[in-house]
Amino acid sequence: MCRRTGLTVRTLHHWDHVGLLRPSARTSTGHRLYDERDVDRLYRIVALRELGLPLETIGALLDRDGTGAPALAELLGEHLAHVERQLAALGGLRDRLAALVPAVRAAGGAPSVDLLALIQEVTTVDDTIRNYFTEEQLAALAQRRERLGEDAVRGVQEEWPRLIAQVQAELDAGTDPAEPRVRALAQRWMELLEAFHGGDPGLRDSLYRMQAENSTEIAQQFGGPSPELIDYVKRSATAG
Structure with missing residues (x-):
């Protein structure tokens, strides 16, 4: 399936894990088997994702009975x-x-x-x-960048590596994510993310989806956070 579609194993495993595309069968060794109905659903998922819908919305749409799924x-x-x-x-x-x-x-x-x-x-x-952001979303991002100004954008870009290094150090040290200093770092992390998506749920979901499906490449090319680090931040942000 990966060879025929160009999708990664990580993506198919993730979609199976979240219930978006469950294979119809498995081999005795546990390999996933996809039939024609699975391929039809896979195309709908890919097409709707291309159109900018978040995975949660796609799953709910395709799981509807009758005329809910798009023709x-x-x-x-x-x-x-x-x-x-x-x-x-x-x-x-x-x-x-x-x-x-x-x-x-x-x-x-x-x-x-x-x-x-x-x-x-x-x-x-x-x-x-x-592949993850619609033309409208990219236009909105360009407008927000213009409103913020290049100095503010450059400041955020320079802060990210320092913040990632600080959080990574706490994770490596085994610090409880509920520790106040980690929660402060997690709060700043969320503030920087919101500076990107501006509270728009569509932009936020597109950003998270791109990170989840390309985490290895982003980390290698741009020094982005690992999935473990993101999970650590999320646990800290929700710690009471």
């Missing part, structure tokens, strides 16, 4: 429109990068190998982000 033809049409918007956005990014490459080469500013690596990183990150 396949309608869903395909909405998915097509969303993909076309993505292609337009990616085409714009490609044009900008295509113009940048010869300009930098002509100026002798950067080795071509380094520049190509940069291009690959930019397009990969851009594509990943658009």
